Amino acid sequence: MTVTDTLALRIEKLGDWDDVSPNFTQDELFSPDTIGKVFLIDYEALLKLNRFRGHVGYPLLVNHGGNHLRGVRSAKEQMGLVKKGLTSALSSLHLQGKAFDLTCPNKSTKWLKDAALEFAWSCVGYYPNSNFVHVDMRSTELTGIQTYYEVT
Numbered sequence: 268m269t270v271t272d273t274l275a276l277r278i279e280k281l282g283d284w285d286d287v288s289p290n291f292t293q294d295e296l297f298s299p300d301t302i303g304k305v306f307l308i309d310y311e312a313l314l315k316l317n318r319f320r321g322h323v324g325y326p327l328l329v330n331h332g333g334n335h336l337r338g339v340r341s342a343k344e345q346m347g348l349v350k351k352g353l354t355s356a357l358s359s360l361h362l363q364g365k366a367f368d369l370t371c372p373n374k375s376t377k378w379l380k381d382a383a384l385e386f387a388w389s390c391v392g393y394y395p396n397s398n399f400v401h402v403d404m405r406s407t408e409l410t411g412i413q414t415y416y417e418v419t
């Protein structure tokens with residue numbers, strides 16, 4: 268492998284959207300202000316999200332209930348959340364297509380949190396006073412430890 272090889276950007280089509288994501292449309296996973304622009308979603312995260320939907324056996328909603336529930340966020344949207352005080356993070360795995368905020372209309376937020384932990388998302392964020400659970404694909408290569416946080 269040469270230096271040129273390692274610097275080359277390679278984009279592969281890994282499958283048609285409906286085959287890769289049978290449970291979630293693009294409109295559900297991308298912010299409205301990403302329309303017409305190039306935004307990437309993490310392939311492994313997308314597969315895991317769809318497997319998780321099968322695991323829980325109930326519909327899961329993304330992009331539901333306001334701006335803060337998103338799959339892929341634009342930088343503009345992230346800055347809007349910072350200005351509203353809904354997050355302090357200028358960077359977020361939502362910007363990298365590696366995080367999802369999920370609601371399960373059939374079940375409690377606590378139930379969804381327990382299901383996400385059982386399913387071994389690398390990080391699970393729980394907001395007892397809210398209607399969603401954050402899951403993401405942060406790297407656990409260094410520690411191999413699942414991250415969990417609770418925001419009250």
Ligand SMILES: [Zn+2]
Nearest residue numbers: 366367368401
């Ligand atoms: Zn989130």
